[in-house]
Amino acid sequence: MGNDTQRTARIRRLPLRPLSAAAVLCLAAGAGALTGTGATATTGTAAPAAAAYESSPVGFASMNGGTTGGAGGTTVTVTTASQLTDYASRSGSYVIKVNASISLSSMTKVTSNKTIIGVGTAGKITGYGLNVTNAKNVIIRNLTFTGSADDAINVQYSTNVWIDHNDLSNAYDGLVDIKRASDYATVSWNHFHNHDKTALLGHSDDNSSEDLGHLRVTYVHNWFDKTTQRHPRVRFGNPVHVFNNYYGAVTSYGVASTCNAGVFVEKNYFENVKNPTVTQTGDSPDGNIKADGNYLTGSGGIATRNSSSVASIPYSYSAESASSVKSTVTAGAGVGKVS
Structure with a gap:
């Protein structure tokens, strides 16, 4: 826990390398040299964006x-808090389409086998947020979350969660917090903005008994826009994969790895970010970071630590060149892009 901005990050500046800007297939990506300001570093075979x-x-x-x-289950459209709360907490598979601005009076429980998706740009959640707890197989997509008196989205004791194409801002606590033995999650194409503690991964420094061997999360194609810290802030998870995200005017730090976590920071675009990565923050002990092919402009250097201890990424994927990430993400992140 603690204040993430209390202590100075340990930064190691790495030399500028004039390498290719081609997109890559990244399964075998190694630790790789990092970029200097305004340059790119990529490795591997070219692949489409x-x-x-x-x-x-x-x-x-x-x-x-x-x-x-909720694929294969019942599809319903909700316009009130009572309807959303009812269907989100039911057993069975549901696709819940949100077609209104809904003000919640408390955190709303989401159970297994649910898709909660906004209709066009109409789906909006205010007041409180969604609480995915003791659940499996949940999708939260195409919703605007703002003004929660707690978290916007909280995930705990849950597996297989996809949080995609949302607009999130101005919550009391976290925008997307994933903790307490949660696992197999992807956070993608979200627009995070105007917020402090953005995306926590791992409950607390003393929660290793629950979190070791879990907290495996992918953060991809997210837009961190005028936010302060935790993009994400990681404890214990290894590997955690942070790739092809755009960081714009982040005021404290980008990615933090603590509590011996292992984070692969790959082909992200950092613009005007003083500390793109840190290996310690708040009162937490050091974590580990491996980095490759990031693009830096107006930003500080990349901190890495014990790259060899970051576990290999176990899935196949393609990553685009970091230099093109800003245009891709700003065009594609947020609501109104999927149906």
Whole structure:
């Protein structure tokens, strides 16, 4: 826990290398040298840029049987808090379409085999957020979350969760917090903005008994826009994969690895970010970071630590060149892009 901005990050600046800007197939990507300001570093074989609108998740949520949410179940449209609360907490498979601005009076429980998806740009959640707890196979997509008196989205004791194409801002606590032995999650194409403690991964420094061997999460194609810290802030998880995200005007740090976590920070675009990565924050002990092919402009250097201890990424994927990530993500992240 603690204040993530209390202590100075340990930064190691790495030399500028004039390497190719081609997109790559990344399964075998190594630790790789990092870039200097305004340059790119990539390795491997050229691959097409990623598609903006996946119909199924990239990364960890594609594993462990996959994440399909309420597919094959009953489809309902909700416009009130009571309807949303009712259907989200039912047993069985549901696709819940949110077609209104709904103000919740408390955190709303989401059970297994649910898709909660906004209609066009109409789906909006205010007041409180969604609590995915003791659940499996949940999709939260195409919703605007703002003004929660707690978290916008909280995930705990849950597996196979896909959080995709949402707009999240101005919660009291976290925007997307994943903790307490949760596993096999993907956070993709979300627009995070105007917030402090953005995306926590791992409950607390003393929760290793629950979290070791879990907290495997992919963060891909997210837009962190005028946010402060935790993009994500990781404890214990290994590997955690952070790739092809755009960081714009982040005021404290980008990615933090603590509590001996293992984070692979790959081909992200950091613009005007003082500390793109840190290996310690708050009162937490050091974590480990491996980095490759990131693009830095107006930003500080990349901190890495014990790269060899970061576990290999266990799924196949393609990553685009970091230099093109800003245009891809700003065009594709947020609501109104999927149906």
